[in-house]
Amino acid sequence: MTALWLAHRTSALWLAALVHRLSGLALATFLPLHFLTLGLAISGEAKLESFLRWSDQPVVKLSESILIFLLAIHMLGGLRLLAVENFAWFDGQKRLAVVAAAMAALVAVVFLARVF
């Protein structure tokens, strides 16, 4: 029955909307943690410094690059929505969605390369 459930939900644009929603949820979960981390500096450099050294671990850096991917794809997906909602209808949106995913992945990979 899963195949039946998925049948009409395989359009690139439906997937783009799902990715947009899931990336938003992930970012919303991450943000308070991000703010708490930066807030470590309130008591001076030392705590923030030790966090940054902890985050040098490859698995953390990988997670960070995934976050950057999510950030980029959420922004690009949102950009597509703003375009659809405020300008004349344009075709080729499925292609745009795929391009957006590719761009976000590129950004994330470049980030990963820089920090390794």
Place this chain on the structure above:
Amino acid sequence: MNVRLYLWQRLTAALMLPLLLTHLVVIFYAMRKGFSAADILGRTRGSIAWALFYGTFVSAVAVHAPIGLRTVLIEWTPLRGRSSDVVAIGFGIVLAALGFRAVAAVVLP
């Protein structure tokens, strides 16, 4: 989702576009292997520009994210009406509080 929430969400999204791009550039510029707290704080401490930049960013996201969260709660959980409003607003307050604290942490001399 009604027209008022829609406008707040879309307008904060539009506002965050340039802020986000700048933030990404900053991350790319600053982050390299072994970068330190001193590297960050050396640039941000006492800076009114960074205070305004990130203060605006925090304000915008504290409006934008809760509205999105509210929609997800209404559509994907049993929460409805008032309870989804309450959770969303609560989340916004948490984001704003932690966000401004973080900005203060890196900007105050």
Place this chain on the structure above:
Amino acid sequence: MTATLDVLLWRGTAEGSYRRYQVPWRDNQTVLDVVTWVQRNLDATLSYRFACRVGMCGSCAMTVNGRPRWTCRTHVSKVADGGRLTIGPLQNLPVIKDLVTDMQPFFEKWQKAKGTFAPSKTRIDPIETIAPSNPARLAADAAIECINCAVCYAACDTVRWNENYLGPAALNRAWTLVNDARDAGNGERLTTVAADGGCHACHSHQSCQEHCPVALNPTASIAGLKRRAAQAYFSGAIKL
């Protein structure tokens, strides 16, 4: 020996199950032909709806292999996955029996979106002259062919997830009236579509546009409504 289709048909109400039937597989067969064959030859208790059977009325809409379609315009050869067909009632609507859904909620939302023409003149007033090339008229014409088959409504996940959402068909019709120079109901109409569950709840999944058998684009209509409602809100013409 003729080939046979392995057909699963939904039997029951919201509670029920798929029952299996073997149906002769013919050339040039539509899914409606299959359902009709079952009802006439295998099980007279099967309930289903159809009328014109030539793709004009929209009554025969059902879920075929997971997608909402007009069964009279769906050739078996195009959808029979290795000779298997799974046919159920349209989604997002209450099931009366078997393949028949209750269209009332669909039409109630149509009314709620003010999808009805509000006249502004009497019979003694001169006729409104509207050029066919008028941009608003073109926008209305592009969306006007809707025959309320509910395929878009069945395809829409926002309808599924948000019971207040008016849905693509109702909002598409509201858009045609918003663009109708003769209509006087825009105050109420824009207020309704700007409220909770109105056009702003649309996420632009575009399932509606993808499945519409008349090739309409409710996503584009709803995008237009979003703009108009925002403008009306900014100018104070409507209040929440």
